[in-house]
Amino acid sequence: MPEEYLVAQDLHKSFNEHKAVNGVSFAIHKGEIFGLLGPNGAGKTTTIRMLSTVLEPDQGDVTIGGHSMKREADAVRNLIGVCPQELALYVELGALDNLVFFGRMAGLSSQEAKEQAKTHLALVGLEERGKGRIDKFSGGMKRRVNLAVALMGHPELLFLDEPTVGIDPQSRNNIYETIEGLRDKGMTILYTTHYMEEADRLCDRIAIMDGGQIIALDTPHELKAQIGPPEQVTLEDVFLKLTGRSLRD
Amino acid sequence: MIQPRLVWLIALKDLKLFIRDRLALFFFILFPFMFVVMFNFIYAGVGSEDDRLVFHLVTLEEETETALSYQIIAAIETPDESALQPGESQVVREDDYDELRRQVEDKELGGFLAFPVDFSEGIYMGRGAEIEVVADAEAVSYRAALYGLADGISSWIGANNVVEKAISELAKEQAPAILESIIEALGGQLIAGEPLIEYTSEKVGEVEAEQPSNFVIPGYLVMFVFFAAALSSEAIVRERQNHTLERILASSVRRFTIIGGIFTGTATKGLVQMIIFWAVGILAFNIDLGIAPAAVIILSFLMVIVSASFGVMLATLVKTDRGAGSIATLAALIMAPLGGCWWPLFITPQWMQFLSKVTPHGWANEGFNKLMLFGADFADVAPEMLALVIFTIIFGSIAVWRFRTAAG
Ligand SMILES: Nc1ncnc2c1ncn2[C@@H]1O[C@H](COP(=O)(O)OP(=O)(O)O)[C@@H](O)[C@H]1O
Ligand SMILES: [Mg+2]
Numbered sequence: 041m042p043e044e045y046l047v048a049q050d051l052h053k054s055f056n057e058h059k060a061v062n063g064v065s066f067a068i069h070k071g072e073i074f075g076l077l078g079p080n081g082a083g084k085t086t087t088i089r090m091l092s093t094v095l096e097p098d099q100g101d102v103t104i105g106g107h108s109m110k111r112e113a114d115a116v117r118n119l120i121g122v123c124p125q126e127l128a129l130y131v132e133l134g135a136l137d138n139l140v141f142f143g144r145m146a147g148l149s150s151q152e153a154k155e156q157a158k159t160h161l162a163l164v165g166l167e168e169r170g171k172g173r174i175d176k177f178s179g180g181m182k183r184r185v186n187l188a189v190a191l192m193g194h195p196e197l198l199f200l201d202e203p204t205v206g207i208d209p210q211s212r213n214n215i216y217e218t219i220e221g222l223r224d225k226g227m228t229i230l231y232t233t234h235y236m237e238e239a240d241r242l243c244d245r246i247a248i249m250d251g252g253q254i255i256a257l258d259t260p261h262e263l264k265a266q267i268g269p270p271e272q273v274t275l276e277d278v279f280l281k282l283t284g285r286s287l288r289d
Numbered sequence: 290m291i292q293p294r295l296v297w298l299i300a301l302k303d304l305k306l307f308i309r310d311r312l313a314l315f316f317f318i319l320f321p322f323m324f325v326v327m328f329n330f331i332y333a334g335v336g337s338e339d340d341r342l343v344f345h346l347v348t349l350e351e352e353t354e355t356a357l358s359y360q361i362i363a364a365i366e367t368p369d370e371s372a373l374q375p376g377e378s379q380v381v382r383e384d385d386y387d388e389l390r391r392q393v394e395d396k397e398l399g400g401f402l403a404f405p406v407d408f409s410e411g412i413y414m415g416r417g418a419e420i421e422v423v424a425d426a427e428a429v430s431y432r433a434a435l436y437g438l439a440d441g442i443s444s445w446i447g448a449n450n451v452v453e454k455a456i457s458e459l460a461k462e463q464a465p466a467i468l469e470s471i472i473e474a475l476g477g478q479l480i481a482g483e484p485l486i487e488y489t490s491e492k493v494g495e496v497e498a499e500q501p502s503n504f505v506i507p508g509y510l511v512m513f514v515f516f517a518a519a520l521s522s523e524a525i526v527r528e529r530q531n532h533t534l535e536r537i538l539a540s541s542v543r544r545f546t547i548i549g550g551i552f553t554g555t556a557t558k559g560l561v562q563m564i565i566f567w568a569v570g571i572l573a574f575n576i577d578l579g580i581a582p583a584a585v586i587i588l589s590f591l592m593v594i595v596s597a598s599f600g601v602m603l604a605t606l607v608k609t610d611r612g613a614g615s616i617a618t619l620a621a622l623i624m625a626p627l628g629g630c631w632w633p634l635f636i637t638p639q640w641m642q643f644l645s646k647v648t649p650h651g652w653a654n655e656g657f658n659k660l661m662l663f664g665a666d667f668a669d670v671a672p673e674m675l676a677l678v679i680f681t682i683i684f685g686s687i688a689v690w691r692f693r694t695a696a697g
Contacts, residue, residue, distance in 0.1 A: 094535045094694065114541060122539045128532035130302070132309045144298050145540035193540070 042069040045197060045228045046091065051100035053086050060086040062252035064100075068197075068230060073223050075243030076232040077275065079287050083252040084232040085125050088201050091230070092122045104197060118147070121195030123187050125202045125232075129174050135161060135185050136170035139192060146193035153192070160188040163221070165214050180211025187215060197228045204238065216242065236275035236287055248279060255282050292546045299537070299550025300557055306524065307558060317517050317562060342378040342431075344438055345401035347386050350408055357412060358404035361442060378434075393423055399431030400424025402439055427638075502574035504633045507585075507657035510566040511592055511650050512621065512630040514559045518596035519617035521555045525604035526613045534694040548601065548692050552685075555600045559593035579660040584667045584674075588656045591677035595649040598684035605691035629654040633662075652676040 046068040053061040061083040068074040076084045089095035091102055093113045101108060107115040129138050136157050143153030161167050164184035174182060187203055200219070204212045219242060223229060233239050239246050240260045247257040256263060256278070264270040267281050279287045307313060346366075348358035367379045383389055383401065392398035403421040411418030420439045424432035528534045537547055567589070570576040578585045603620070607613045625631060628650020634642050635658060645651030656673030659665035 089535075089695075092539045094539050114543075117539060117541045120539070122536065124532050124536060126532045128536040130306060130533060132306055133302075137305070141298070141302050142536065142540060145295065145537050145542050147541045189536075 042072075044068070045070040045105060046230070047103045048087075048091060049100050049102070051087065051090055051102070052098045053083075053090060053095065054098055059252050061090070061097075064249075064252070064254055066247050066254060066257060068228060069245075070228050071223070071226050072244040073219065073229045073231055073242050075239040075246040076230065076249055077234070077236060077239045077243075077246050077279075077287075078232075078249030079234055079285075082234075082249040084234075084249055085201055086252075087249075088122070088124075088199050088230065088232060092120055092199050093117055118193075119196045120199060121146075121190040121193065121197070122199045123190035123201060123203050125205070127174075127182050127186050129182065129185060129189065131175040131182075132173060134171050134173055135166060135177075135188075138174065138185060139189055142189045143192035148193055156192055156194070157188075160191045161185075163191070163218055164188045178208070178211075180207035180214075183207050184211055184214060184218075187218065191222075195227075197230070198222065200229060200231045202233055203231075204233070204235070234287060236279070240275055246275070248275075248282065250279075250283050290543070290545055291549050292543065295542055295546045296549040296553055299542075299547065300554035303521075303524070303551065303554030304557060307554075313517075313520075316520075317513075317558070342434060344378060344380045344435065345383045345389060345398065346380060346404075347383040347389055347401060348404040348408070349386060349406045350404060351406075355409055357409040361404075365442075390423060393425050396425055396427075398425075399428035400435050402435055402442075502570065502576045503661045504654075504658060506566060506570040506574060506576050507589075507661060508630040508633075508654060510563065510570075510589060511628065511653045511657075512625040513566075514562050514589075514593055515596040515599065515624065515650065516617070516621035517562060518555050518559055518593075518600040519603055519621050520614065521558065521597075521600045522604035522607070522613040522617055523610045525551055525601065526607060526610040529604075529694060530610065530696045532695075538694045544692065544694070545689075547694065548689060551604075552597050552601050552688075556593055556597035559596055560590070563589045563593055577661060579662075580664060581660055581667045581670075584665075584670050585657065585660050588653060588660070588670060588674060588677070591674055591681070592649065592653045595653075595677050595680045595684065598681050598688060599649075602684040602688040602691070605688050605693070608696075624648040624650050627651070629658075633658060646676075649677055649680045652680075 044067040048067070049065050051061050051064045052059070064083070064087055066074075076087065078084055086095065090097045090100075091104075091109070093109055093116055101110050102116075103109070104116045105119045107119070109116050130141070133141075136154075139157035139160060140150075140153045143156055144150065148156065158167070158170070161170055164187055166181060166184055166188070169177070169181065174185060177185070183203060183205075187200070190198060190200070203219075204215055207215075216238075219229060219231070231239070231243060243260060245257065245259050246263060247254045248263070249255070258266075260275065261270050263275065263278050264273045267273055267278055276287055279285075346362050348356070348362060350356045350358045352359055362380075362382050365380045366382050367373065370379060373379060386403055389398065389401045389403075393400055400423055403423060405419060405421060408418045408420075420442060422432070422435050422439055424435055534547060538544065567578075567586075571578075599620075600617075603613060603617060607616060628645050628648035629637070630650055634645055634651065634654055637645075642651075645654070652673045656670040659670055659673075
């Protein structure tokens with residue numbers, strides 16, 4: 041039985057009567073890449089915001105590394121790194137400045153923050169661009185900086201909310217490689233996406249989300265095997281079969 | 290609760306962002322001084338020879354060796370009008386009480402001081418005396434100036450009162466000799482410490498500024514420190530929309546620390562503004578901070594703090610950065626004239642002076658005017674300082690209560 045690093049129990053969140061997340065429970069094993077796959081509006085971001093302590097659930101609790109999010113938010117925050125769906129960066133500042141700043145916010149000393157900033161920038165292939173202002177970067181480069189910031193402080197659990205939305209193939213491949221490298225080093229990762237190829241390639245297990253609920257949870261292979269020979273079907277087909285709708289709309 | 294180092298790091302980041310913003314910088318420093326130069330020019334007329342403040346004094350006593358009022362008038366009367374500096378006030382001795390009274394009633398004259406028939410007697414007998422202040426009720430500032438002069442005279446004669454008001458300072462300089470002789474003449478009575486002259490005076494004596502920059506600079510300091518701080522709410526809201534605040538929260542930073550950091554960043558900008566204002570004011574405009582410069586500095590510091598807490602509060606009350614920008618501009622441009630930043634409060638009617646007190650500006654300006662124009666000392670501006678602290682507490686509490694890191 042693999043170690044459960046994150047356990048989410050019966051999470052609920054409504055925004056003005058609208059149930060964005062409606063009773064979500066799952067567990068993430070230590071060292072795996074766990075995917076949340078679902079169309080826009082499925083509730084992925086709302087789930088991640090609750091898991092990362094910035095949004096209070098209406099109901100339910102989360103334990104991360106043995107700490108309850110409700111009672112030990114500080115302890116939880118020390119274990120996690122978040123790459124939000126939007127670029128949460130100071131675009132008027134340089135890439136290194138951003139990394140160092142968020143590193144300090146994560147509790148690093150000035151020295152540590154500078155060292156890690158350089159390492160992480162190199163990891164996403166931007167070592168040459170450290171001084172450049174973010175607002176002069178391409179969309180893909182910004183995404184890579186967004187990811188690098190999430191790595192500051194060497195979190196044990198990384199939340200990646202659609203980190204590859206709308207970027208060039210080169211940046212996308214760089215991000216894939218970075219994530220796989222992190223997994224190989226033992227990091228636990230929660231990855232949300234609405235691209236089924238991406239989920240298929242990267243994730244060890246996938247929860248398919250729709251309408252604020254998890255409608256299926258298994259390895260990509262098993263999910264596909266439920267509807268046909270895994271080599272011939274896609275996760276798209278799985279979603280279609282489960283909901284009667286396509287993932288893309 | 291609060292993580293001080295992180296507070297400062299957040300503030301530093303805000304300052305870094307701020308200096309990258311050319312437009313904000315321009316608005317922050319150059320723009321205010323365009324106003325200062327312009328208004329200094331406009332107000333330069335105030336206190337010029339034509340607008341010279343003239344005090345009329347009359348006594349009803351008989352002219353005898355011992356008639357104190359004659360000595361007093363002789364001591365402070367302006368001997369040679371042409372020798373007066375621009376803006377210096379003039380003291381004129383008059384003879385006809387009834388004629389002066391008619392002039393005041395007909396609004397030809399703002400007012401005058403009169404010594405009653407038994408003035409000297411009252412003082413010599415130790416039962417006290419009165420100085421009559423006859424003034425047009427509408428001539429607010431002139432009336433106040435008369436009270437200031439009466440206060441000054443009383444202070445001399447009483448000698449137990451420290452002469453602290455601007456006008457009495459002026460008068461005292463011209464008559465140290467008579468002061469001594471009066472004290473001598475009155476001997477023991479004075480040492481008893483009872484004030485010998487009574488009059489009603491609610492205010493520190495108020496006169497027109499002799500140097501316009503003495504009220505133009507503080508006025509614009511107040512206006513622009515507040516304006517800039519209010520506008521910084523725009524940047525705070527933008528951070529909420531950009532998700533950077535939420536990202537800071539998801540690091541190991543507590544809510545209070547984030548609020549503290551934002552507040553500190555805004556306040557630091559205000560402090561820089563304040564230092565620039567006073568430095569330029571002193572070096573380029575030759576302003577006079579009065580007898581209690583520390584009070585001037587503390588008052589400006591409090592204005593910085595009030596403004597920063599207003600900025601943070603505003604950010605918590607609006608949804609969009611545009612909303613923040615327009616409300617900040619509106620609030621700053623309404624509160625500035627209301628609070629006496631554009632013209633001195635003491636030339637405005639009583640109801641406007643009253644209304645000014647709903648703004649922090651009104652209190653700050655009143656404090657600066659007292660200190661820099663009317664010779665008040667530290668204790669005199671305690672109410673203004675307290676008022677600013679109360680505003681800070683109100684704005685700050687709302688900010689802390691309403692603060693959130695996420696949009697929507
Ligand atoms: N702050 C918010 N206020 C109101 N509604 C929200 C808010 N955040 C999300 N929602 C709504 O909740 C639902 C789920 O949104 P989200 O979690 O962003 O989905 P996903 O990330 O899967 O696209 C959507 O219908 C969205 O409009
Ligand atoms: Mg989303």
